[in-house]
Amino acid sequence: MISIGIFGAAGRMGQAIATVATDAGLGLVGGTDRAGSGDIAPGLPITTDIAALAQASDVLIDFSVPGALSAHLDACIAAHKPILIGTTGLEPVHHALIDQAALVIPVLQTGNTSLGVNLLAALVEQAAAGLGDDWDIEIVEMHHRHKVDAPSGTALLLGEAAARGRGIDLADHSERGRDGITGARGKGAIGFAALRGGSVAGDHQVIFATEGERIEIGHRAENRSIFARGAIKGAQWLVDQPAGRYDMKGVLGL
Ligand SMILES: NC(=O)C1=CN([C@@H]2O[C@H](COP(=O)(O)OP(=O)(O)OC[C@H]3O[C@@H](n4cnc5c(N)ncnc54)[C@H](OP(=O)(O)O)[C@@H]3O)[C@@H](O)[C@H]2O)C=CC1
Numbered sequence: 001m002i003s004i005g006i007f008g009a010a011g012r013m014g015q016a017i018a019t020v021a022t023d024a025g026l027g028l029v030g031g032t033d034r035a036g037s038g039d040i041a042p043g044l045p046i047t048t049d050i051a052a053l054a055q056a057s058d059v060l061i062d063f064s065v066p067g068a069l070s071a072h073l074d075a076c077i078a079a080h081k082p083i084l085i086g087t088t089g090l091e092p093v094h095h096a097l098i099d100q101a102a103l104v105i106p107v108l109q110t111g112n113t114s115l116g117v118n119l120l121a122a123l124v125e126q127a128a129a130g131l132g133d134d135w136d137i138e139i140v141e142m143h144h145r146h147k148v149d150a151p152s153g154t155a156l157l158l159g160e161a162a163a164r165g166r167g168i169d170l171a172d173h174s175e176r177g178r179d180g181i182t183g184a185r186g187k188g189a190i191g192f193a194a195l196r197g198g199s200v201a202g203d204h205q206v207i208f209a210t211e212g213e214r215i216e217i218g219h220r221a222e223n224r225s226i227f228a229r230g231a232i233k234g235a236q237w238l239v240d241q242p243a244g245r246y247d248m249k250g251v252l253g254l
């Protein structure tokens with residue numbers, strides 16, 4: 001049985017992962033958080049000692065904040081342990097840190113650990129490859145009122161899939177945060193819109209729109225356990241991988 005450690009243990013996802021791991025009888029060894037207070041499970045206190053957690057775990061799961069990523073990666077490198085990163089709102093500087101870490105340890109980074117979203121991404125890539133750039137692509141997401149980053153990591157994952165299908169670079173083609181006199185939509189652009197409210201666990205819709213018709217495909221997360229189950233499955237898969245950077249495709253066989 002592998003031992004799992006959780007970075008961001010007191011958060012919504014940290015708690016969901018601890019619950020799924022405990023219910024499944026998996027080897028949860030502990031968790032860390034900014035404050036380091038409370039318990040992740042009966043008899044397992046949350047601490048701030050990320051180095052000790054990395055040493056004690058076979059694999060680490062990180063659902064925290066981008067600002068903590070560098071320290072978490074350093075601890076995993078020092079302990080030579082794999083890490084699954086679910087934290088979103090990552091900037092290019094964070095992706096560069098992940099690329100560097102992946103030279104020495106296995107790192108899985110994904111904006112969404114659920115099977116449904118990763119299958120949706122494969123469908124989006126296929127649709128984008130089959131439709132010309134007279135089909136406008138728009139990605140709409142809605143999340144709970146506490147979410148701090150936009151567009152969501154999932155929306156970006158879906159945007160990357162669409163861009164891959166089209167053979168273009170997302171960074172050069174994305175349109176975000178339209179407001180005021182924006183001018184007409186750019187041909188070939190991939191647009192993003194983010195809604196926030198209530199307790200929505202995560203809704204994503206990808207719209208392909210052309211003159212006279214529209215294709216809409218999407219995914220609705222009904223609760224966080226789908227992300228937690230995917231994260232644990234990913235962590236179990238990651239312990240057997242060599243150093244490198246991975247996403248959920250290998251885990252889910254997509
Ligand atoms: N990839 C996926 O499938 C999914 C990704 N996510 C992403 O996971 C992340 C966490 O989401 P969620 O659990 O809802 O958020 P929460 O805010 O509930 O949890 C984040 C946790 O990280 C802790 N934290 C904050 N700063 C630090 C720090 N410097 N060092 C260590 N821990 C810190 C927070 O502690 P404190 O409360 O003290 O600030 C909190 O416990 C988000 O980026 C979210 O988008 C969410 C769901 C699925």
Ligand SMILES: O=C(O)C1=N[C@H](C(=O)O)C[C@H](O)C1
Pocket residue numbers: 088111112143147151152153154155201202203
């Ligand atoms: O913050 C959340 O809650 C979620 N974040 C991830 C994202 O940014 O896409 C995944 C999921 O949609 C829930």
